[in-house]
Amino acid sequence: MKYNLSNKMSTVKFSAIRTMNNRLKGDDAISFAGGFPDPEAIPQETLKEFSKIVFDENTLEILKYGNAPGYTNLIESSKDFMNSIDEGTVKDSDDVLITTGSMQGLDIVSKLFINEGETMIVEDPSFLGAFNSFKCNGAVLHGVPLEDDGVNIDALEAAFSIKPTPKLFYIIPNFQNPSGVTTSLEKRKKIYELAKKYGVVILEDNPYGYLRTSGESLPSIKSMDTEGIVVYVASLSKIISPGMRIGLLVCDKEIYDKMKIVKSVNDNHTNLLSQYIMDRFLRTVDMDKHIHSLRDIYAKKCHFMLEMMETHFHPSITYVKPEGGMFIWAKLPDHVSMPEFVEAAIQRNVAIVPGNEFMVDTTAPCQYVRINFSTPSLEQIERGIKILGEVSYEYCGELVKS
């Protein structure tokens, strides 16, 4: 049968990450394409033990239907956790919704606000999964260029001035995906003021914020909010376990009932066993110590990759050193074909992601590639970066040689 799909589906596409990874072959393949936690960073034994305890103690409660907003104890423990890291993220005027991963939070918020064909403002580049989520709810994306310290403020104000006024601005302020950029404190304040001035709701996504590997922590935009204009989305995927699918959505109580309805319409409620496990984790594990151990793992990998890149990459390739997160966003010199570079890497069994995949306009010329350091082992980082280094000298060296 010829299926007559919705118009919005034509703008949504498969993740280039899986496509790249599917092209890898054999045991010596190296993927810098994903964005997965280091297996060492997942507290496997603790989670297994907690699973047994909570299931024994709450068998029927875990197996029955639950409530749309989430398991009450987890709502409370996640509030305390978020505020312990970043004071004021969850205020007395806010509430927390437990989502099936933070991807679902993005779906809920865009579904709640966007009419088909309406403009939504995004950082450009940004997380392609988020772009797909917004497009699936009918949004037309308007990108604001990203600089080393966050979005260009003039371009943001111009975007907010579009008529009718856009309803939502999506931002990942910490170690952004894919760019690694951290929005400066000054820009966070300016962004908040502009959103207030124009009446735009900020959708602040913070999947990596807890994984700072250097520099000083900055307050979330949510923590500055006195008007209820910031909806904040976080995740336990990167700091505890992605397979458990637990995300957190924080919003003003005034809009919380509507969020709950969309949540219940999406999937009724989030898996209960996972919610109980995560609640026990947040309550009984020393989270400060846990987070620091994760930071050590990722700092080591990040610094080692940067060191390897400095040693092996052609000097014409540039990048901002990220202060956390999982990615390095590297720029090839202008005379190099980025797609050919990526292709040459995959031919040598090393996967990186072409930067245009993260742009609002994926067809525009792009010199960037995204390189992940969280998933590969140190041995793979060394071997893979050496291979990319060889490719870089073949491709980027030409002008120097000629």
Next chain:
Amino acid sequence: MKYNLSNKMSTVKFSAIRTMNNRLKGDDAISFAGGFPDPEAIPQETLKEFSKIVFDENTLEILKYGNAPGYTNLIESSKDFMNSIDEGTVKDSDDVLITTGSMQGLDIVSKLFINEGETMIVEDPSFLGAFNSFKCNGAVLHGVPLEDDGVNIDALEAAFSIKPTPKLFYIIPNFQNPSGVTTSLEKRKKIYELAKKYGVVILEDNPYGYLRTSGESLPSIKSMDTEGIVVYVASLSKIISPGMRIGLLVCDKEIYDKMKIVKSVNDNHTNLLSQYIMDRFLRTVDMDKHIHSLRDIYAKKCHFMLEMMETHFHPSITYVKPEGGMFIWAKLPDHVSMPEFVEAAIQRNVAIVPGNEFMVDTTAPCQYVRINFSTPSLEQIERGIKILGEVSYEYCGELVKS
């Protein structure tokens, strides 16, 4: 802040079921409002044991990111299970997507097909959660009246003839929620032929199909499909555990890639621990015996409730005896105010759901109420139906008395 929400949100409303249940007070309250499995029907010890085994055997696999379509082994075991109950449901030309409960399946399908403002055909009355799901994706619902053996076929053809042709028809053919109606074999064939003729995709939802308490099983519409025009949604919530949130979506391979994209955009993938537990359940438990034990539980409750209704209800209240599922759909005589009847019941601490909540037009006059028999105990059924019986004599008896 004054939030400027999407237009579609204004048509979506909170579940009346929770509203009714929230009004119950104290230990003697009786809810006939929900649609939850009997706690006795949830294999608690088995699931707890399986959780330990699968977590021990697959720790890292369960805690890492998974794949959007689902855990491969569960995809296979669920195919075998569905075909063992209803041959031909999953054909060689089909594939299965694991969803976060079957609610998510409804969201995925409507998101994939519907443009904002497009008409979607539904049985009237039907599952209000489904209505909310479709509306959240921009659908405008067009109801086709339900008769004792399924939708009115002439009205269905008239609905399919609307221009532009509607893309989707949503149907629950077995023990429909709320009506308890089972679509006859003859009507299933006619519905399929009409859908083929007009090019309408059938979204067949079968949450209760395995819970037949009397009569002969009928083949799913999916099993008759030779064209790939039926998308089939089922759930393990009602036969194993709702808290595990495992739904199944079956569709033609031609459309499967698109389903996968929407799934990955919704929540990346379904909770892995639950998927592993469910796979082990389907593979190692004698499903035939398990399903029969559930049928015994629900048959006993259903027949007891019908017996009680026959004894205690005023004879002017009519209903079709369901052959399975979880609900009895009772019609009050025309001179009775249904909302007043429901209110009188809740005043006596017995919750039932006003029938208009399940109609496309919730404001139209409606004489029906939905009464659930799966959740309450036999003692509660006896006590609750006696109370409703008293209410019925107060309200329905007037014309007889006068």
